[in-house]
Amino acid sequence: MTSPTLTVAASTHNAKKIYGKDDSAVYALNDVSVDFYSGQFTAIMGPSGSGKSTLMHCIAGLDELTEGSAIIDGEDLSKMSDKHLTELRRVKIGFIFQSFNLVPTLTADENIRLPLLLGNSKGNEEWIQRVINTVHLQDRLTHRPSELSGGQQQRVAVARALASEPRIIFADEPTGNLDSTTGGEILSFMRMAVDELDQTIVMVTHDPVAASYADRIIFLADGKIAGEMTEPTPEKVLDRMKSLGN
């Protein structure tokens, strides 16, 4: 299934995340090796406790693997200091969380540029304007998060994730807190980011509809890869999920 023309943006090799010791040891990730390709929208799915969020956190440099390695853009995260990891997250990674994505004291514009501002970098202004236009935020830039609707807030989060032209964007249940119409809107924007802006997105979700926006789905169960799917539809995903015992 792996197309030879694709390049790997991020990957894990024999990734293990173990909580506790000996008898009481729990394997959140048990020997997971996976590649995420540039220019693709990948979804990670699985039932609760399958380790999907843990996998994402470990690749994104938010959590540490117990064994194995996580690699982004050729760099092994396990060998990095906190400072180096922080810089990597700022420069090479974009994040979209389920909720509380924005800093309440900053305007929408400042929130979008936050990673750049933190790195004292101006960024590519033309790109930033394009991103802002893509998510239709032109006339909301001076507003603070409390003055924006939930959907608008998530759009700001999407724009922020894109603003620094990261190598890869991680989204953790980005539509979990939104109604289906607004959620669909956000997913369309993410789709657009991949198709039109040539971005790489990895999204954790348990919603088959959300997952169907992806190019490829990785299924996880009990900390292990339980298969994958390309060209998904909601129905196909739902069937597969049922077989995983969701």
Added chain:
Amino acid sequence: MFRISLKSILGRKARLVLTSLAVILGTAFLSGTSIFSATLDRTFNNLFQDVFANIDGYVRSTEVVEGDFGLIERQRIPSELVDKVRAVPGVADAVPDIQAFARIIGKDGKPIGSEGAGPPTFGSVAVEFKGALWTIADGKFPIGPNEVALDESSAKKAGYIVGDTVKIVAQAGSREFKMVGIASYGDVRSPGGATFALFDVPTAAEFLGKPGYVDAILVVGDGSRTDEALAEDIDNIFDPASKIETLTGAEITKETQDEIGQALSFFSIFLTIFSVIALGVGSFVIYNVFSISAAQRQRENALLRALGASRSQVTRSMLIESVVVGLFGSTVGFIGGMGISKLLGVALPALGIDLPSGGLVVTQSAIITTILVGLIVTVLSAILPARRAGKVPPLAAMRATALETNTTSKKQLFIGLGFIAAGIAIVAAVVGGADTNLLGFGIVGVFVGTIVTGPNIARPVALFLGRPAAALRGVTGSMARQNAARNPKRTSRTSSPVLIGVALVTAVSALAASINGQISDIFTEQFKGDYAISTSAQGFGGLSPNLAVDISEIPGVKNATGIGTALAKIDGKGRTLTVISPDTIEGNYDIGLINAEYKSLDKDGIFISQSLAERDDLKVGSVIPVTLGDAVTRDLTVRALYEFDDLAGNRVISRKTFAGTTVSSFDFGVYVNLEDGADSTKVRASLQKAVDEYGQGKLLSRDEYIDEQAGQVNQLLGLIYGLLVLSVLIAIVGIIITLLLSVFERQRELGLLRAVGMTRTQVRTTVRWESVITSLLGAVTGIILGIGLGWVIVFALKDQGLTSFQIPIGTTIFIMVMSFLVGIIAAIYPAWRATKVDILSALNTN
């Protein structure tokens, strides 16, 4: 419900500790100062109990002249009375006692003990006697005009051993003695840090006081009758008109203890004021912590309400928490207070105030007072937040975010402005001529108003103060600025301790600066000489009157004049008179005589100030009966009026008035005028030599002297520094607590920021700048209030002769720098905590 609140407290130990911290600090000061006062009190009581242990009777004059500031001068009694007392049946032995100013000069030529501040320096009598106050620890008792004994700690301090030659300065001048013994007072080496030079009776009488006179007679009975009966028998031998009384040993012990107690009570009042300020300011911190904690628990409380708890149950639960916090905090505070008391005991000697050492006195009442006060303050501070907690709608449990309301109330703004306006109106009315006593209300009005409007001021001012941070630090600075402004109520409450502390310090500094400026003006106007010899010993002792005489002899000196004080009774009231030498004062010192010459002040004359003349309707030629320290009443005729009463006071007499009597008088300053064309370097050297010979006083040029006199106000600086340290401490604790709670509250935000690439250093910067902005907010408001307050105080003292108001620019800059540092120091721990926020758990908290 009670169990729920207990569980909630124990479930959040960290918050309990934080909340208690404010209580601990306030009560620690309270108990520390009260333990310290009690300890001092008992130490001195024990000391005098020991010293007078063997004394059965104490004979002295009843004639007392009281001066200003509680100075008293008791008339001496003739020394021949000693033999008469000794002859009374039942008296085993009686010896005279003399105690007066004397100063031991160290090997380096400098006097031992600090001048002015600190324990007094005495000369006294040491003789072989059963009831002797002094016993000899090494060597022998001094006998004859050339021998002296020193108290043990002075001898040790100066490094003198038996056989050394020691120079002593007293009223009669400076003399050298052979040291023959080292003496102990009771069982301490030196009482209360005072220094003692001890002589035999005739030497003491002649050198320290007046030949043929003694201060008192110490009596030891033979045990045949009670102390009371003995005292009565002794009293009976005196003519009732001779004004002599006999006290029992118990009475003199009690009297001495009471006197010391009174002197110490001033000190404890001073300390108590400090602890009240500490507790008052601390209550802001307590209030703030409860408010924040109520806000952070809004959802929890709403849930309780939704599940059926009543409003009052929720409120009560918070009050129960405040009781626990109050009890816990004040108990720990009390223990901390013992530490503070120990610290004071160590710190004061380091500042030159020597104290006898002794174990801490922890009274039951100190424990009860501390805990009760701590508890009451805590519960009172918690009432408003607790009521607010009860008002939370059950629906809040369902809301996603539950934070303290950020809106500032218009009503509050108007109430605050109303207070400020009323306060200013009162001050304005007083300036316009209303009763000065109203000023207090004006000040309170402005203070209360400022605190009430605090939340409304906080946002714009914090945003303004945060500009440099935002400009310098980019997004981190800008976030710090927004964080400081995002919850104006909290920010203003946090900065309140800084505000109050800074306002007090600024006001006192403004007062000091104004007095300083004024004194310097006065001396520039009145002091006309080229040099001055000054001593900071005020009221007790001073420069020997012979110094001025000796200095006049130095070649190149045109004249030198000494100015001193004497206590007198006029119309039954104690007064301090200024004593001058009319022959030499001309051209040296100017009191602004009106159409008269100094020479007109003769033995039977007095000069009075113009203001006194107006007040008492006196004029040149009026006769004033003046009773000096020798109990003799002299009718003095007013020879002239003078203008400058700021230094000379209302009455000036000549030294000749009491020449040859037992009246003691020291000079507080000697003023020197040089011959025209004299080589000032050479003369200064000779002057210095003469001063060194007396071992006392400081030789200063005109400018140096004026600076030094003005600088005396710097004693106020002690007060300023005390206030400063106190407010800085509380402010730091207050900011730490608020920041910690804010960091806790903003965990998710911090997690997000860290996730999208904020480094730990940047996190620290953000917290630090928020802290600095909060601290500066308090400082800026405090300085404005403080300058206003200082102006009002200076205005209120207009009648005391204070006319010029000066803004303490140096102190103001210092305070701004300090508040900056306070912000940075307070942020250290919260900033560190903020960097420890775990990204994942922060993001996953709902």
